[in-house]
Amino acid sequence: MSKEVLSVVEIMSNEKGVDEEIIFDAIETALAMATVKNYDDKYDVRVEINRHTGDYKTFRRWLVIEDDVAIEGEPEMFLRMMDATDIDPHIQPDEYIEEEIESIEFGRIGAQTAKQIIIQKVREAERRKMVEDYQPRVGEILTGQVKRIDRGDVILDMGDNVDAIIPRSELVGRETFRMGDRVRAFLQAVDFRPRGPQLFMSRACKEMLIELFKIEVPEIGDDLIDVMAAARDVGFRAKIAVRANDPRLDPIGACVGMRGGRVQAVTNELNGERIDIIQWDANDAQFVINAMAPAEITSIMVDEDRHEMDLAVEDEQLSLAIGKGGQNIRLASELTGWELNVMSKTAMQEKHNTEASKQIDLFVAHLEVDEELAEVLVNEGFTTLEEVAYVPTAEMLEIDGFDEDLVNELKQRAKDALLTLAIVNEEKTALAEPADDLLALEGMTVDLAKTLAGQGVVTQEDLAELGTDELLELVSLPEQAAAELIMKARAPWFE
Template sequence: MSEPEFNFADALREVAQARNINELALIQAFEESLAQAYTRNVEPDKRIEVHLDPASGELEVLVVREVVEVIEDEHLQISLADALELDSGVELGMEMEFPVDREKFSRIALQAAKQTLTQKMRETERNVVFNEYKDREGQVLTAQVVRSDNKGNWFVELGAGEAILPPREQIPGEKLTPGNRVKIYLKEVRKTPKGPTILASRADERLLDYLLRQEIPEVANGIVEIKAISREAGQRSKVAVFSHNSNVDPIGACIGHRGNRIQAVTGELGRERVDVILWDANLRDFIRNALSPAKVGLIEVLPDRQEATVTVTPDQLSLAIGKGGQNVRLAAKLTGFKIDLRETAAISDLDAAMQQALQDEQEGRDGDVAQSAFDALFKDSKSVAVATPEDIGEQ
């Protein structure tokens, strides 16, 4: 075919650049689309090949025919005599390519090719988006809020793709506005018949972990380690930290001067309250710290059952439970232990039992006295709140 009036290669190149698609892959899709459309609408049951020169833009459509001794079907095969006129080296059984007359390009074929190419372009774009963001699962990205739907979902623009923030992954009470830029945790990327679905989250605890690393140098360089996080998005979170340097206070490092570091974190989360507590290898001390700001009493730990029973005096009961049970729920999630809070009014007996337990532990005794005191306290106590590590996910 002669030089085309319209340069398909240049047009496809512009489309590939605009949509971030591989140019050669798009040209191949164009060739396949045109061949399928031409076969279906112009010469059914023929073997058609289409070639587009990326450099010159020259488009060539060929029909492949087999050389036979006698013409059996003028549309499918060509005689040896006619073939020899074109190429002296032709032999029986060989296949030859013959250009198609441009007049045979019908509008129907071109329209069908356009439709097929559009579909292939969409598939290619979807694969590009899937491959780009599948590798970025688990990362925190900055996205632009674009729109919402009547189901309460928000959609954010990531650049090459759009992610969905379903209600369960949003910060309750947070007002998102189209055009605003927010940080999101890229939770999952999966393929669907309608293209890739990118699931984003602002409620995931790993977003909080990222923000802490961004705002606190001691966390970023590993001096302060984040041991555990429990979170009820938009309301309250607990973060357990530990310092690998005895000269660095992990809680002070996270809070910063006049709270400037932790405020930078909470500011990104809609002023969500973040409690920073000290992690401890001793389970009793860790559970005690996790229940702060409440001051609790004696703690009985059953490691094999991942359960802990905690005594609490009436004046500390509301703090230990928290609003709607939030404090004890977060503590259970943070420590990984089911926590059973038990109220006791025997403050003096409780203090004595605690002191005895600490003394027995320090001196390496079996702690029979402390256990007896503990049992005595629980004889008249009652369970007032029970929380498990799974409770947060049910809220």
């Protein structure tokens, strides 16, 4: 029988390509199950096969438990410490007492039971091996053959009995495949499912676009060109930002290729998706200007605090800058990471004039200066009383016509005005009474409600109409907490 055991292990290991130890474990489990059926279903049995000779021994075993522990399950499988120490004085709880019993012959075990266990063990080993083989390849583009279409999802045969799935949502536009078609996709994850590990792939992610360029443009693979960012409107248009590590190299030209061959190869793979190749720039404003191509930006205003930029274009280029359905501005925003607002040159000038007028009125009212001086401050970039009060004196002295006496006077008036406004706000906060629905809102405190009421946010509806950034300007809260508070205030809208 020992030769028969070794023969089965060798044959199964070679056929399935799995480690012999896994086959040994499967046979031990099968022999143990057959032994239990042969003796008593209440036995706990362990079989041990000698890996070199194929001989095996069978043991009945009992789990050792404390004397006062209640037995759950079959009492015949447990042994209390008082009895176990009579057999082995050194035994400890949760260890096993074993007694060798007669082994059944390998040829007498139920063939079906042994077969099922071995097949199960082999499948588990194959699944583990698949994970080990494919986990390091997550992030690569792989090729498979269409095996079937399941409710729009494409199932690929990757070879060696390995299947991958491209969910319908991860396909490019309206592309369709037929049985046997060869398909390239980006491996996103290897995951375990009830029927074993599964490869999850995508053709719609931006990583697919980046990896295709790495394949088509050797300079990227050689680290002469870096892909800095990418954005996609899947199936329609994409933008990819690149930079050259060698100043003598044109990164856009290299990615376009001779007669557009390289970028065209990527476009063809993505079912005709149009691709804009953008020159990356360390200067955020210049990067945004590049990303807005083909529209030409005439002026740009940057708001660092809000992480926003206002872009102005010639009136006749407004529709081009926005793009069909807002496509161009949306992709440029995703590519650069900035919130972008595009408007015509006329509208930008009107907005600038309106904001400048408000700032001039602010300085006239609180600094007690004439409009001409207030306009000089605005033109020099001052927008708030805080800036006038706390910008270094040396910087203000650089303004044409400003001397030290004038600068000191303006700074003192700004500080006095800020103090007065703070006192007024404190009085408003102390006098303001928040509405009952604002006080009753989950997560709201009395102090927070009074602070909001002092800022004019009196009711739950007032709070619901605020954006997260607007709320953070009024009170000091973590951004996540502010967003959750606003969503709770908006709950009645959805009801």
